[in-house]
Amino acid sequence: MKRYKKFAIPLFVVVGLAFQSCKSEDKKFSDDATEIAVVTHEAFRLKKGAVASSFRIPGELVANQQVDIYAKVSSFVEKLLVDVGTEVKKGQLLVTLDAPEISSQLAGAESRLKSFEAVYLASKSRYDRVLKTSKTPGTISQNDLDMAFADQQSDLAKWESAKAAYREITDAKNYLEIRAPFSGVITSRNVSAGAYVGPSGRGSEMPLFTLLEQKNLRLVVNVPELYASTLQKGSAVEFTVRSIPGKIFKAEVSRLAGALDDRLRAELVEMDVNNAEGELLPKMVAEVTIPVNTDGNSFAVPQSAVLNSTLGMFVIKVENDSSIWVPVSVGRSGGGLIEVFGELSDGDILLKSVSEEIRDKAPVKAEITE
Structure with a gap:
């Protein structure tokens, strides 16, 4: 019994110290928890505002006008007056063709035209005499007068038909001289002097020339659905091309398709580009910067x-x-801001920087900084 009494006090002391240590740890944990709960976060008052930004999208420069030039009639190339890279004016002669049979047809048509003209003039003269004589009662019957008039009208119709045939062959001969439909530059030539060309069959597989208008280009872009409403006719955009690094070109929206493409779900937009200096070339790929400004x-x-x-x-x-935690959907972004849509009101206090560590319905303190 004396041995047990000897160790009773030290055991009690040890238990007391352990209990005291546990209380100290609980107090330290409680203090830490209190310290976490009172962490202050930056916040701001919600308000409406505009988001100004821009986005880049690839585009393509195309010629304002482009045409493949073919021969209208079967013929041979007599003389080429232009070549690849030649700048031409509207109406300038590009090539002359030779078709001997057309000259023969024209001579025959001219002969028939003169023949029918002579026949008509004779019948008209006869009708005029009969008409004048018929004014004396009993000299010319009505039937003879009508027959003379019918002959005159028949010969007139034949003469008009001959004139039409003559004009047709004349027009065909005019097709032997091919002229530029607009001012531009010849970008391809596929024939040489002496080559057979025609409207169909051998000789017409490829055009004689390809003519492009280079002084005025079109910048064509497909604007995604999200940004389709940001561009209007007259909106200004900027673009760059890889071949001229560092230089910014400007253009204005000229035409909008007004509908989305079935495949890309984008709207086709065209801008007119003045290329008077000839720095840009058709088929160049451009990086287009399109400004996006919300309505606020x-x-x-x-x-x-x-x-x-x-x-x-x-x-x-x-x-x-x-x-x-308020669920939202987002819209356009730019300048560090982004549009949000949800159950929000003017003046709501929102945290400026958030993470999943800030749980829903958790204690939080906010310091409004703006």
Whole structure:
């Protein structure tokens, strides 16, 4: 019994010390928890604002006008007056063709035209005499007068037909001289002097020339559906090309398709580009910078205020010192801001920088900085 009494006090002391240590740890943990709960986060008051930004999209420069020039009639190339790279004016002679049979047809048509003209003039003269004589009663019957008039009209019709045939062959002969339909540059030549050309069959597989208008180009872009409403007729855009690094070109929207493409779900937009100096070439690929400015009727928040989690997209609102995850959808972004849409109101207090560590309905304090 004396041995047990000897160790009773030390055992009690050890248990007391251990209990005291546990209380100290609990107090330290409680202090730490209190310290975490009172961490202050930067916040701001929600308000509507415009988001100004831009996005880059590839485009293509194409000729304002382009045409493949073919021969209208079967013929042989007599003389080429232009070649690849030749700048031509509207109406300038490009090539002369030779078709001897057309000259023969024209001579025959001219002969028939003169013959029918003579026949018509004779019948008209006869009708005029008969008409004048018929004014004396009893000299010419009505039937003879009608027959003379019918002969005159028949000969007139034949003469008109001969004139039409003559014009047709004359026009065909005019096709032996091919002229430029507009001012531009010859970009390809596929024939040589003496080659047979024609409207169909051998000799017409490829055009004689390809003519492009180079002084005026079109910049063609397909604008995605999200940004289709940002461009209007007259909107200004900037673009660059790889062959001239560092130089920024300007253009204005001239034409909008007004509908989305079935395959790309994008709207075709064309801009007219003045290329008087000839720096740009058709078929060049351009990087187009399109400005995007919202109307200011939606809420704009810093991009860091949007939480993109596996559950969706949220902003964290502070209400009564408690966090509330508000589901949102986003719109356009730029300049560090992004449009958000959800159950939000003017003046709501939102956290400026969010993460999943800030749980929903957790205690939180906010310091409004702006």
